[in-house]
Amino acid sequence: METRPVIHDGNRLIEAKYRITSRLYDILDYPWERQYRHWRPKLLSDVRGSVIELGVGTGRNLPYYHGDAEVTGVDLSREMLKRATGRSQSSACTFYPVHEDAAAMTSVPTSKFDWLVSTYLCCVMPDQLQPAAIEQFSRVLKPGGRFRLVEMVYSKNPALRRRQELFAPFVETVYGARFDRETLAHVERSAHLQITGTHYLKADVYLVIDGICRK
Numbered sequence: 001m002e003t004r005p006v007i008h009d010g011n012r013l014i015e016a017k018y019r020i021t022s023r024l025y026d027i028l029d030y031p032w033e034r035q036y037r038h039w040r041p042k043l044l045s046d047v048r049g050s051v052i053e054l055g056v057g058t059g060r061n062l063p064y065y066h067g068d069a070e071v072t073g074v075d076l077s078r079e080m081l082k083r084a085t086g087r088s089q090s091s092a093c094t095f096y097p098v099h100e101d102a103a104a105m106t107s108v109p110t111s112k113f114d115w116l117v118s119t120y121l122c123c124v125m126p127d128q129l130q131p132a133a134i135e136q137f138s139r140v141l142k143p144g145g146r147f148r149l150v151e152m153v154y155s156k157n158p159a160l161r162r163r164q165e166l167f168a169p170f171v172e173t174v175y176g177a178r179f180d181r182e183t184l185a186h187v188e189r190s191a192h193l194q195i196t197g198t199h200y201l202k203a204d205v206y207l208v209i210d211g212i213c214r215k
């Protein structure tokens with residue numbers, strides 16, 4: 001019998017949301033994915049070895065991993081993981097789906113991974129759970145392991161921010177995502193994750209946080 005993962009109470013709403021959103025996720029996300037698919041190959045070009053991808057979703061990154069990568073894909077939603085497993089069949093990397101809350105990961109071994117990747121996960125995760133999640137990130141990475149997080153944030157440009165504010169209710173209702181999560185600040189406060197660089201993929205909205213695990 002499959003064991004139930006430990007899920008923080010604060011993430012149960014997100015789990016329930018994705019039970020519904022999963023059915024139409026790839027269709028709803030298509031207008032954004034048209035842009036993301038140009039970024040994904042570059043984001044993953046140096047990612048090799050034993051990789052953990054958190055919030056793997058429907059597996060949109062999987063086709064872009066190098067054939068040498070062994071990817072453990074973690075997701076809170078069993079339905080999203082099923083879709084990722086389907087997509088993994090036509091990907092070069094090896095794929096192991098794991099149904100877990102990224103802020104708990106009780107079944108995931110310590111110091112196992114060379115790389116941790118997540119794209120648009122922390123903008124979905126409530127801020128109060130992010131310190132626990134980030135502690136888990138450093139637990140599962142090997143010493144010297146690297147991480148790359150991609151998040152959406154509010155622009156400082158007033159016109160762009162107004163457009164984001166228009167979209168914000170839709171984005172939160174459908175994906176549970178918000179533009180005002182404090183992920184960068186949470187990572188900066190981490191005892192073991194050291195940021196090596198940040199940059200934007202587009203405007204000052206799509207933020208990439210790169211770093212290394214020092215423990």
Ligand SMILES: C[S@@+](CC[C@H](N)C(=O)[O-])C[C@H]1O[C@@H](n2cnc3c(N)ncnc32)[C@H](O)[C@@H]1O
Pocket residue numbers: 011014018054055056057058059060061074075076077080100101102103118119120121124125175177
């Ligand atoms: C916006 S989607 C992004 C999917 C994918 N990473 C991509 O780039 O298309 C967020 C994903 O994170 C998952 N998720 C949200 N909170 C999570 C958590 N605490 N632990 C694991 N997965 C989570 C959701 O179920 C969903 O599949």
